[in-house]
Amino acid sequence: MMNAFQEAVAQHLGMLAVSEEMERRVQEHNRRLDRAIQGLRSGAIKVVAVTALGEGVFAHFVESASGNEYCVLERQGELSCSCPDFQKRNQLCKHALAVLLLKAGDIQTSD
Ligand SMILES: [Zn+2]
Numbered sequence: 001m002m003n004a005f006q007e008a009v010a011q012h013l014g015m016l017a018v019s020e021e022m023e024r025r026v027q028e029h030n031r032r033l034d035r036a037i038q039g040l041r042s043g044a045i046k047v048v049a050v051t052a053l054g055e056g057v058f059a060h061f062v063e064s065a066s067g068n069e070y071c072v073l074e075r076q077g078e079l080s081c082s083c084p085d086f087q088k089r090n091q092l093c094k095h096a097l098a099v100l101l102l103k104a105g106d107i108q109t110s111d
Contacts, residue, residue, distance in 0.1 A: 029091070036097035039065060040107045045098045062095040072099045 002010065039045030044065035051059045060072040062081075070083040072095050079096040080086060086093040092100070101107045 032092065032094045033097055036094040036101060037107060039094060040098050040101060045094065047099060047102055060099045062098060064095065070095050072096050074099070 036045065046063045047060050048063050048069070049061040051061075053059055056074075056076045058074040060074065062070050062072055064070060064083070068083070070081055072079055072081045079092065079099060081093050081095045083093050083095055086096065
């Protein structure tokens with residue numbers, strides 16, 4: 001059995017672990033965002049085509065620096081991507097972030 005002090009310490013350590021995990025996720029997200037911004041500016045990441053598939057559903061075809069083409073599917077504002085990064089983590093990848101940045105008009109591309 002833990003006493004009140006030990007419980008408080010354990011709770012605090014638990015909160016620290018959670019905030020470290022949050023911090024790690026934020027940093028990971030920021031790194032992807034940086035890559036998306038740099039990629040769009042340099043032309044390494046390009047949205048080559050956008051196809052409307054239905055009401056609020058769009059397929060954005062994104063060419064990546066590696067030369068691979070991925071499909072970012074937008075469904076009522078929710079984005080998913082066909083790349084391994086998104087498939088593995090189920091979090092916004094640089095391709096989806098690039099689509100969001102372009103839609104927001106935050107980025108001037110080279111062409
Ligand atoms: Zn992707």
